[in-house]
Structure formats: C-alpha cells, structure tokens
Amino acid sequence: MRPTIKDIAERAGVSKTTVSFALNDPGRISAETRKRVMDIVAELGYVPDPVARALTTKRHGALGLLLPQPIHEALANPYLCEIVRGIGELCEERGLALTMLPPVKGAVIEAARRAAVDALLTIGVGPGTAVAELLHRRHLPFVTIDGDESATTVNVGIDDEAAAYALMRHILGLGHRRVAVLSLMPESYLDSAGDYSRVSCLRLAGFERALAELGLGLASPGIGVVAVEGSLEGGRQASLRLLSDGGRAPTAIVAMSDAAALGAYEACRELGLAIPRDLSVAGFDDIPNASLVYPPLTTVHQPGLEKGAAAATLALALLAGEAVGHRILSAELVVRGSTAAPRVGAPAPRS
Amino acid sequence: MRPTIKDIAERAGVSKTTVSFALNDPGRISAETRKRVMDIVAELGYVPDPVARALTTKRHGALGLLLPQPIHEALANPYLCEIVRGIGELCEERGLALTMLPPVKGAVIEAARRAAVDALLTIGVGPGTAVAELLHRRHLPFVTIDGDESATTVNVGIDDEAAAYALMRHILGLGHRRVAVLSLMPESYLDSAGDYSRVSCLRLAGFERALAELGLGLASPGIGVVAVEGSLEGGRQASLRLLSDGGRAPTAIVAMSDAAALGAYEACRELGLAIPRDLSVAGFDDIPNASLVYPPLTTVHQPGLEKGAAAATLALALLAGEAVGHRILSAELVVRGSTAAPRVGAPAPRS
C-alpha cells in the first residue's frame, strides 16, 4: 500500500493536520517540525492523492473539452486542433491539465456526466440541449464554442452568416451561377438529431443572402446543397458525384470546411480537371494546409487558436464567479488561387 | 447545494446503498423500489459526483498523457498529434477520457504528481528519471513512448538507429559528402538536462554507422551536427546559417523532424535555392504535409498513430495486471523528391 497522510503523521509523531500544513501551508508550523515531516515525506516518497484532495478542495486542476466525436476523429481536423491549442495556452498560463471528453458509447451526455474538471468547454452544444441542462445542474461552468448564443449559455464564435455571405458574394461576383455547397453533416450532438447544426444554418443563411441579391436562392436551378462529412474523403466523394453530373455539373464548389474543399481537389485530380480553370473551389476554416496546397485555397479564415483561448478564458472567469458575455471573433475571407471566373462558353466538364 | 446520494435516499425513504444499487447495479433491488428511486433522481436532477466515486472505486475513467511541453506547442507538432490520435482510438474503444498533462510551471514531475488518471503515457521519459520513480511510487501504470527500454519500464518506439542508418545511407549513396544534421534539442524532460535525448543519440549512432562505412564520422570535415528546436522556425534559422556559410555549405541537410526539414525548405525559398538541385533535404516522422509540399519530402515514416494506440493498449494491459513487454514498431525510409545527387562541379551555393 502506498503511504497516506496518516502514515506520515504517525511516523513523524505528529497529527495529520500538521503534515497537511507542512505540505500546503508551511509557516503555520515551526520550521523544525516541518523539516522532520518533510524528511519523512521524502523518505517514504509520499504523494498526496489527487482525488482525495479534489474531493475536499473542489478543485481538480483541469479544464475539460467535451467533444462531439471520438478523439482520433476530432484531432484529424486541423481546425479543432487549433482550438485545442488555444485552450492549451490558457492551461499553460494557469497550470491546468486538459481533459478531452469524447462521447461515451456515442453519448455525449454520459461524458458530461463523468467529467471531473473545474470548467468545461463544448463544441456545438446548444442551450436547450440535455447536455447543457446537465452541466447547469452539476454547477459546472461551461462555455460553448461555435454554439448558440443565449441568455443561459456563454458562447464563443464568429459571425458565420456574414462570413458565408462574403464568401458567396465573392463566388457570384466572379460570375459563377452553377454553385454547389458542401454543407456540414448534422452533429451527433443535438438531441433533435437530423437537423443542420446551427453553424450550418447560419452559413446557409449567409449564402442565401448573397444569392438573393441576384434573385437566386439555394433552391434555384444550378444551385445545390449537399451535406457531407467534414473530411477529405467526404468532400472527395461528394465532388466526384457532382462533377460527374454531365452538363449540370457546378462551376464552383463552396465547402463549409477546408477538409471537404481539399476533397474536391482530390476529385479534380482524379477527373483530370484543373482548379480554378475548370472548377473554382472555396472552403471554410483556413487550416494550415489551405495556403500550402496548389493552388492555394480561397477560404474563410477562422481564428481557431483565439477561439479556444477565448473560450477557456471565459470559462475560467465563470469559474471565478465573474459575469461574462458572448464573444464574437472576426473571421475574414481570404481570396487565394483556387477561385476564378468560370470558363466562358465551355460547358461543365464531363468526366 | 446540488443533491447528493443522501438527499435522494431520504427523499425516497431508502438507504444510500439502495440508491447506489439502483444506479449502478439494478437487478439487485426490486423493480418497484428502483422506479421510485429513479423518479426522485430524475426529479432532483441528481448526478453522482465523479470525484467521490473515483475515491472509492479507484477508477477515474481517464488515460493521461504526460507532455514535455505546453499543449499548444505539443499539438503544433503533427507527429505528436498523430500519437494523441492513436491514444484516442483506445479511449474510444474503452470509453475513456484523455487528460493531457503539460508541465506545471515548467515541472513535468509536478504534472505527474497531480495526474488523476488510471494509467499514464509519457513521451521521452527515461527509466532513471525522477518522474519514472514518482510514477512507480504512485503505483500508476505507465508506458513510455520514444523512451528508454529497461527492465522497470515499458516502452513503445521504433528502431531509431536503424532508421537513421538507412536515411544517411541513402544520402551518402547519392554522393553527398557535405552533410549537415539538424538534431533534436534536448528535452526539458530529463533530470540530467543538457544531454541529447535518447532518440537523438540513437539516430546519431545510426548516422555515424552509415558514415563509418565510408570512413567518415560525425566530426569529419564537411559533416556537422547542430541541435535545433523541432519546429519550422528552428529548422529555418539553422538552415539559413548553414547555407550562408560560403564554400563550406552542405549539399544535403538531414533533419530529425519533418518540421525542421520544412524549415530548410523555407530557407531555400528565401535564398533562391532549388530543392533538390541545389540542396537535398530529408526529414524524420513523415507528417501529413511531408508528401504534400513541393518537392515531396524524403523522410522516415513514423507510425505515430500506431505508437499511440500501442502505448495505450500496453498501459491498459498493465492496469489490468498483465505482464507486457516493450514494443518496437517498424519505421520505413520513404524516398521522395527532395533528395538527389549533388550537383557535380558546382560549389556549394552562396547566398
């Protein structure tokens, strides 16, 4: 058995209290006694049990991140990686650990239940959800990232509607009229599964606003929305399908994630199409790779690092009992080489 | 105050035990009693305290990853990301969370002290270190990744010496005789700071073996080793310095990390040098970007995902009381476009 505070106390001929003080609040006991205690501590290699300590102090020294998907999937997304890194900055500053909480057997709420952390960050959880309610009941301060803005929940995000509007405007401004949108798959998160996530909705609204300025809409002929997994593979398959659609293939693909956009790159490679000559491609997030691929990807820059850091900061403020409000960070359209005017006269390429 | 098991018990007119059973082991109590209890649980929104639970069960439902550096730095390294993802696969399988434990105020050992996890994975910790000793004292099962192989510690790694040998052989085989090695900065980890990490040593030994076959050594004229930070910036600065060294500039740079190798790319871009015409560059790790940059990077493929998964598997086996041994995964030289024979007759390029 590994030594407990009691063993140290007995061995040193003092009470548990004294040992506790020697460790956590020296100065409240004589230097002499303290030395004796500390010697025993060193000799026995005593290490206070973090759990027992957390039970009484109500402090765990950890921040939690509630994930809507398994860790290996989440970190495959560079954008999420950036968010985690942003949270990491705060951890560094405050000497905290970071616990990533993936759904337990598919249930996010189960992960929320088990979280042994001081404060929690969530990705995409809305205020009305069971998860949010549970967190409130647990009195666990939490901040949502890319979630909803409501009175009961603090959120960090960008103006998705505006960003999407700018992006679509850019595409339409180039002259594209056959545009396919690769939307985000609905999160497994929402209780009312099946719907588009809030972020998707906002972005669709932004796209729609830009289209409306030309008298178009998401349902207009030539325009289309298809939900894909936010991965390279998801984007690739959807693009392959779209581009093989003979004369009705789009001249531009606008994805809600760079990963999916790069999937379109892959599809073009396979079909022998050149970007942006045969197809314009745009993404969302501005992952590190976006500027490294050829041609560099036109996308909306998301401040992932800042988002993570801001969310952690707010959560910690909440924990400290401060009143905090939502935080909207700025996102910017970054026009690079993957978008250009459609080829005039040339019909959509066939595979 | 949020409700405790006691509140539920009183309200339901049963004992705490019964409530506990209703929650954790239904079937040991009558369906009737259980329903009554569960109703109260739902009504009061009771959620068992994970900490209190951990105190008695000795189970935290989490794996820990002891990091030698802050989280935001660690995850900036794609290779580490892959390792984390590998660990994540096991978490998914076993329904565990993953706690990343960065050094607390620079002290890795402090993080090890506070870790409230079922088992720990470490990166680069050797058996003789204070951290390893502490972990043993805590009876915390742990597995090292890229650490030392010893009788007291389980390690997961690759044959670094052999991999480095293969890499250097490739370079020398192309005809290079002026080769600069970008070695890894010593980890802040080791107690006996200042030395090269074990991985660095093994790789250097591999390089040396290849050089020896030609009657050369790491100290021979034309050959040089410089320790750099394992980042793009670290590689860039070192490369800039090396390549500006007039007639003594290397014709090949061999980095111990792809990140540093890509720093050499950056340096070449700034100096107007072409890879591999003016300079051959090789790396280590095979991060996703390695094959995407131009020219694609010659490197040693590290099975990061497998490493993480293997380490987690072993740690869990250790936790289950099974006897396990070290695990050596295979790493392969991947020759791509960044290495070629040096230009004959042409002296090293000047800036």
Place this chain on the structure above:
DNA sequence: CTGTTAGCGCCTTCAG
C-alpha cells in the same frame, strides 16, 4: 431484497 456501518485520503474549523 434492503439497510447498517465503515471507510477511501484529505482538508479544515475549532480547541488547546
């Protein structure tokens, strides 16, 4: 099938 009784290991008022 259910309740009683102890702890788990630590911190922390309150006395002395």
Place this chain on the structure above:
DNA sequence: CTGAAGGCGCTAACAG
C-alpha cells in the same frame, strides 16, 4: 504552534 474530530460523496462488505 499543534491536535482532535468531522465531513466531502460515494461504494462495498456484512448483516438482517
């Protein structure tokens, strides 16, 4: 300056 005692919230023998 130090000790005694209680409690954090839960689980788990052991009885009944």
